[in-house]
Amino acid sequence: MSYDVTGIRAQFPALAAGIAHFDGPGGTQTPQPVIQAVSDALAHPLSNRGHEVVGEANAEAIVVESRRAMADLLAADPAGIVFGRSATQLTYDFSRTLAKGWAAGDEVVVTRLDHDSNIRPWIQAAQRAGATVRWAEFDPATGELTADDIRAVLSERTRLVAVTAASNLIGTRPPIAEISRSVHETGALLYVDGVHHAAHSLVDVDRLGADFYTCSPYKFLGPHHGVLAARPELLESLHPDKLLPSTDTVPERFELGTLPYEFLAGTRAAVDFLAGLDGAATGTRRERLAAAAAALEGHEDALRTRIDKGLSELEGITIHSRAADRTPTLLLTFEGRDATVAYRFLAARGVHAPAGSFYALEASRHLGLGDTGGLRMGLAPYNDAADVDRLLEGLADFLRS
Structure with a gap:
């Protein structure tokens, strides 16, 4: 199994803008072969x-x-x-x-x-x-x-x-x-x-x-x-x-x-x-997709663990993503503070993690968050540890501000 996130990132022209993208659940950036x-x-x-x-x-x-x-x-x-x-x-x-x-x-x-x-x-x-x-x-x-x-x-x-x-x-x-x-x-x-x-x-x-x-x-x-x-x-x-x-x-x-x-x-x-995300995979396209999915899951799990550890060291936040089986997507709210303010704070620092209910209106209401939801962070194949560190540093700064 081989996952070269540096090589993968090099194929996304949009990443040259320097933004750490955690908006993947709303739509991913586009690699050059697709363009x-x-x-x-x-x-x-x-x-x-x-x-x-x-x-x-x-x-x-x-x-x-x-x-x-x-x-x-x-x-x-x-x-x-x-x-x-x-x-x-x-x-x-x-x-x-x-x-x-x-x-x-x-x-x-x-x-x-x-x-x-x-x-x-x-x-x-x-x-x-x-x-x-x-x-x-x-x-x-x-x-x-x-x-x-x-x-x-x-x-x-x-x-x-x-x-x-x-x-x-x-x-x-x-x-x-x-x-x-x-x-x-x-x-x-x-x-x-x-x-x-x-x-x-x-x-x-x-x-x-x-x-x-x-x-x-x-x-x-x-x-x-x-x-x-x-x-x-x-x-x-x-x-x-x-x-x-x-x-x-x-x-x-x-x-x-x-x-x-x-x-x-x-x-x-x-x-x-996607079939080429595991650089070592061979076989049919479906077989390569299976290998790539396993490699991507390993990569995203490692980043999610890094996020979870970082969030555990912060006070004043509630994590609403708690299911045993879930994607690398987290919804946060902040004690006494609007998630939209956190979204704007991070955006000003080149970290894109949007706030809202994202059309999951019934879920947001059922969680007790009304129609406003929270701050959503989601991983995509091009995210790396440096992105995660920028996110965590931004959240820490926001909570101190």
Whole structure:
């Protein structure tokens, strides 16, 4: 296993600005190979997909290669990879499509832990169908959302459960595979928000038991758009509203309008970049991704331990990220002081750790933080020990100020 963080950092032009980035949960910086892939796609002939002229062939190749790359990243079938403008847009689209089969008396489960993009679309779709919404609660003292918490709100009328694979606010990773077994025993579908999860975990959608899994490449070094993975046969059973001349073939059936080819090219490049994070890894792209995920986890765990140790020496802070299994993402609040003031204090010193609830509104409220949340710090592949030391020194200075 080999993780050369210095070599990795050298491939991120944005780091030349000298900022210590802890804003990865909101979107990562972009490595040069991804920037180059986007540029190359736009610099060469590009047309609507086809096979007759070079522009058509280039577009077709980009889409095919990007589906294969995302399938390797998620251990999914390329024929089940759907591209969209964002994970939020995809969830809204699928909520409207799935709700066509719901009726009064049916039930939909959402959780307090989730980002609002995996809550509000389901609530609104359920309201239109006359279905009932049931809430799964998490323990604010520990940050844990367990399979028992989900089972407590399941019934024979449950049609869908929407749950995050990792909280973008406090990092909690619920036991999705165990939750999946309980959900499927009721005959319901499981819709998993993997936007924060995919950036810090080796994903296997079948092992997770997710019927639908969404993620966003810009959270793992790629461009801004969304991706959904599902079994092709499940997609075949769904019929979204679409234009009459557009293809009815899966997965294109769910991709409304022309795809952003340059962003898809960047996404393929991002997956290839991730596969190279372990410089010693060989084998297929999926095998290299597995090795890279292990190397990245080791790197991030070491940095998180450094952060935890440093925070333990500071007074006047509360850490709300407490789950036993969580991503390297921490939410802090300060005794008698506004987290936004801490955010601005750090920003003035070239350390970016933003404050807010980050659209995890229900989670923030459930933690007793209202709509304001706290200061969030998240690690990304390019963070190093010097970044962590700057963060800890900045927090110490803030608490003394």
